[in-house]
Amino acid sequence: MKGIVFTEFLEMVESKFGLATVDKIIERAELKTGGAYTAIGTYDFNEMLQLILNLSDEVDIPVDDLIHAFGVHFFNHLKKAHPNIFELYKSPMDFLNSVEGHIHVQVRKIYPGAELPTFEVTKTSPNSMEMIYSSQRALYKLAEALMMKTFEHFHQECTITYEKLNPEGTRVKFYIIHND
Ligand code: HEM
Structure with missing residues (x-):
């Protein structure tokens, strides 16, 4: 998955839920990248899944709704x-x-x-x-x-x-x- 998807996703999380939530969902995930993405890089889709699942847990919103909001x-x-x-x-x-x-x-x-x-x-x-x-x-x-x-x-x-x-x-x- 392209880095632009990760950077835009984290930007959405920050604008809707705040920077503290961004930090939390990154910390709780096991990310090879540590949560640092460049727009042109390519990363494991599994990292995105972890971030979405953690976010769903953290803000208590179903994964489907979060993916829709990201769209x-x-x-x-x-x-x-x-x-x-x-x-x-x-x-x-x-x-x-x-x-x-x-x-x-x-x-x-x-x-x-x-x-x-x-x-x-x-x-x-x-x-x-x-x-x-x-x-x-x-x-x-x-x-x-x-x-x-x-x-x-x-x-x-x-x-x-x-x-x-x-x-x-x-x-x-x-x-x-x-x-x-
Ligand atoms: C100018 C219009 C569009 C551009 C520039 C664009 C670009 C992109 C990019 C950059 C990605 C990420 C690829 C990756 O992570 O490796 C993507 C993924 C995706 N695009 Fe588009 N897209 C456009 C329009 C659309 C539209 C209208 C739809 C729906 C009908 C669509 C459906 C998707 C879906 C569902 C994905 C997620 C990857 C997947 O499901 O496997 N795109 N697109």
Whole structure:
């Protein structure tokens, strides 16, 4: 997992829960890095899992909700860091349709070593779309947040639901509806 995800995650923890919480969740984890990350480095995903689990314990908020909140924070970062990518798209459906074939392809060039999910679009119509998320990291709550923020970015309303295709959540089917 890229360092930018760790640095943004810790930034979110600091802004929502304070620096003392950042220190606590790092201290309680067994981290090879000791909690020092650079944006361009690549680190073990297990460190992120430990940080999220410790945070959930510390602030008594379910892991799923924390991952969703991180997705919201991460989207705002992506918008600031990569405005040129956003400018290429005119609608949320176009944008989401392009994550696999264009956006994450660009991401691989910008962040060598990025570990990305795959999205398979299984159905589209002008106002709806179905896509299957696959990743060993099971960050489908992050995907859900990024999809919702995509609609907000384009000032559009949506309804997003999902169905886990396995208990681990490494394959999850999303049903995305663009509300008029
Ligand atoms: C300009 C738009 C985007 C950029 C620049 C971007 C970039 C990135 C980066 C840098 C990572 C971290 C990779 C790593 O840690 O190794 C990532 C992960 C991820 N991205 Fe994107 N992304 C974008 C849009 C989206 C959208 C719209 C979605 C959802 C449909 C999405 C879904 C994800 C997920 C779920 C992960 C976590 C890794 C995993 O699940 O395996 N991304 N993305």
